Amino acid sequence: xxxxxxxxxxxxxARLKNNMKTTIPVSxxxxxxNGEKYLKEAVDSILGQTFxxxxxxxxxxxxxxxxxxxxxxxxxTDNRVxxxxxxxxxxxxxRSLGYNLSKxxxxxxxxxxxxxxxxxxxEQFKYLEANRDVFVAGVYIEKIDESGKRIVEIKYPSSPGxxxxxxxxxxxxANPAVMIRRELIEMAKGYDLAMSHAEDFDLWARANFxxxxxxxxxxxxxxxxxxxxxxxxxxxxxSENTVRIIQRSIGRLLDRDIASRTAxxxxxxxxxGIPNNSPEDIIVTAATMRQMYLSYVRKNRVGRDEKKExxxxxxxxxxxxxxxxxxxxxxxxxxVIWEMFKLAPxxxxxxxxxxxxxxxxxxxxxLFLV
Numbered sequence: 001x002x003x004x005x006x007x008x009x010x011x012x013x014a015r016l017k018n019n020m021k022t023t024i025p026v027s028x029x030x031x032x033x034n035g036e037k038y039l040k041e042a043v044d045s046i047l048g049q050t051f052x053x054x055x056x057x058x059x060x061x062x063x064x065x066x067x068x069x070x071x072x073x074x075x076x077t078d079n080r081v082x083x084x085x086x087x088x089x090x091x092x093x094x095r096s097l098g099y100n101l102s103k104x105x106x107x108x109x110x111x112x113x114x115x116x117x118x119x120x121x122x123e124q125f126k127y128l129e130a131n132r133d134v135f136v137a138g139v140y141i142e143k144i145d146e147s148g149k150r151i152v153e154i155k156y157p158s159s160p161g162x163x164x165x166x167x168x169x170x171x172x173x174a175n176p177a178v179m180i181r182r183e184l185i186e187m188a189k190g191y192d193l194a195m196s197h198a199e200d201f202d203l204w205a206r207a208n209f210x211x212x213x214x215x216x217x218x219x220x221x222x223x224x225x226x227x228x229x230x231x232x233x234x235x236x237x238x239s240e241n242t243v244r245i246i247q248r249s250i251g252r253l254l255d256r257d258i259a260s261r262t263a264x265x266x267x268x269x270x271x272x273g274i275p276n277n278s279p280e281d282i283i284v285t286a287a288t289m290r291q292m293y294l295s296y297v298r299k300n301r302v303g304r305d306e307k308k309e310x311x312x313x314x315x316x317x318x319x320x321x322x323x324x325x326x327x328x329x330x331x332x333x334x335x336v337i338w339e340m341f342k343l344a345p346x347x348x349x350x351x352x353x354x355x356x357x358x359x360x361x362x363x364x365x366x367l368f369l370v
Contacts, residue, residue: 026104026121027103027106027107028057029108030043030056042110049118055080056082058098099182099190104182106181107182109180114176124137136173138172139177141219146225148224156173162306169246170270173204187207196237244263247263250266262285266289282324283335286325297310
């Protein structure tokens with residue numbers, strides 16, 4: 001039986017094995033492999049935080065460039081820096097080791113090519129201290145290019161209800177920008193090695209069935225875009241695993257299996273496009289989203305305002321499905337509208353009435369055609 005996302009935890013409170021008692025407020029964990037190009041900028045951005053109560057665990061994952069020398073200098077000059085060097089084992093194992101070595105009540109992720117703004121740790125620590133039912137706090141990010149020039153600001157959903165809802169569509173937590181209650185690592189059983197290059201999304205998707213997740217609506221990290229980003233190097237594997245995660249999560253939410261084609265569409269609609277756009281695929285996807293909304297608000301303690309946000313979000317996504325349907329099949333478009341109408345009849349009726357003069361002939365003519 002699916003537990004309430006925001007109710008009783010699926011696993012009892014736990015600590016990482018080597019941390020019987022935490023005395024440090026925050027542990028920052030960063031993994032690096034041949035990251036000399038941006039490493040100093042990343043490390044300096046953490047050491048320059050306005051929040052001072054942290055340790056900085058850095059895993060040197062088999063670097064062969066000047067990374068080791070750079071880190072050795074920091075370790076000599078700042079007692080908050082603790083470097084662990086190992087043979088190259090990959091990001092998942094390196095980050096897991098960093099978590100196990102850490103002692104903080106909270107764990108903050110950091111990547112070796114990004115820049116944390118000075119108030120990042122302070123704001124996340126304050127937020128988690130004030131919201132004891134939230135276990136992961138992300139932030140807005142600003143994407144920058146290789147030279148540090150601003151590309152675009154990314155504003156993720158912020159409230160726990162909206163983050164939890166959108167986690168069924170895409171990863172709406174920027175992994176190098178999160179701060180986590182350390183209990184969550186054991187509760188969620190850590191990273192899944194089978195979900196390579198989407199392991200962070202997999203962790204948050206599983207955590208979504210246990211605890212609240214949120215984003216602080218302030219830009220507090222600069223996320224660098226360059227040719228070595230995982231999303232560029234391992235695009236195909238990341239996309240495949242992302243769909244697998246969404247398919248599994250929605251199946252768990254609905255207590256039934258869904259087709260991978262539907263999961264692909266649900267992921268695609270959040271990105272502004274759908275890969276499977278036959279009339280049948282569109283109809284099934286729209287119906288699935290309506291069922292997701294009903295199940296989500298029924299199984300979770302979503303506040304009234306958050307419920308309105310989630311309703312508006314699902315109607316917006318279904319409206320996009322209606323647009324796709326209108327280009328393919330008038331009857332499919334009508335069915336999508338009907339799915340929307342069942343969720344918010346008065347709102348959809350008012351919107352649809354405005355388009356009747358332009359659409360009534362076409363809808364009537366093709367009502368039974370697919």
